[in-house]
Amino acid sequence: MTRRRFTAALGGLLAGALAGAPAVYAHATYNLSGYGAGFAGSVGSDGQPADPAATWTNGGVADYAGGLPVMWYAGMHSPAQVRTIQTGSGPNPPNGSLLQQVNGYNTANDPDLPTDRVLAVGGKSWSDPSNGNQGWGHGLDYGLVHFEPVADVLAGGPVKFTITVEDDPSDGVSPQLAFALYGGWDTNPSSVRHQTFVTSPTPVNNPLGSTGLTLLDFAVATGAGRTLSRTYDLDATYDGKYTVFVAALGGVTGQYQLTVTTAPDAGLADCQSDLAAATIDSDADGVGDASDGCADTPAAAAVDQLGCSRVQFCGGFDVAEKTGQKACKKADWGNDEPAMTKKQSDCRYDKATDTCVPSDNP
DSSP states (O other), rough: OOOOOOOOOEETTTTTTTTTOOGGOEEEBBGGGGTTTTGEEEEEETTESGGGGGGGGGGGOOTOOOOOOOOOEEEEEEESSEEEEEEOOOSSSOOOOOOHHHHHHHHHHHHTTTTTOOOOTTTTTTTTTGGGBEEEEGEEEEEEEEETTTTTTTTTEEEEEEEOOOOOOOOGOOOOOEEEEESOOOOOOOSSSSEOOOOOOOSSSSGGGGOOOOOEEEEOSSSTOOEEEEEOOOOOOTTEEEEEHHHOOOTTOOEEEEEEEEOOOOOHHHHHHHHHHHHHOOTTTSSSSTSSSSSOOOOOOOTTTTTTOHHHHHTSSSSSSSHHHHHHHHHHHSOGGSSSSSTOOSSEEEETTEEEEOOOOO
């Protein structure tokens, strides 16, 4: 297999390690072992790191123990955040970008690769007609997304995250992109990308001999150069850990860029707020405020289905006219009129006070 060389840049965002934090808390980091056998401390044709902490530009990803050679890591630490992993360009990459990290590492350790700046996927990594329309694992890019700590990201309420994969126009090539999103990270050190990546009819759990990967979703662009974007509900099921396989089909290899976006789920939060409001019963009469027809019902007073005591129910009639006085006399507070005799009534008209009051003979 021809050795592929990859570099990445993080556009418009700081990418330095968090001061005093473990490496797993990094904003973003690039796996130099993706260069292939012998480069940047990598071993084997898969470019797997002999020492992950030594071959990542921004510190190692200590929690990752799988054999699939992940190319990049994106740490998401806020419920409202945007992080882009992309190819850099020009001799002077943005300060703090992953591309700058790569160039700095190359200058110090691997000076023959100062201009290798490609984050790309093979054109048959999703579907190859000669392979029964299945894909090839060696043409994929593997990325780790980490919502860390996930409990903190979710502390303020529900959060959605969006994965967007699009063409990087800087190479002048437009591949037909695809991606698969998995919950969890690979935990099998013996997984190998040099085999069929099952995509027909759909991808599967634990592809390429991996373990701990649960397929959540996949998307295939309708044509070359088309953008893919899907939004998901974030929860703590996978401890905030997700894996993205980026691929292409149609035989065209090309560069891509991937963006992870988090945003508070206002719609769900509003729904939960409404649900909470529906359970509030301020006067403790057994009928929630949202459905209570009578507020401030006296404690321990019997109420009807609308939350009104008999005093409140009868007092609601306008008896200024005779029609209202008649309605008062015929009122059915407990909705039990069929069980009452003709001499019984729930309310009566009191001439002395000119009001409708509870009957003495209910």
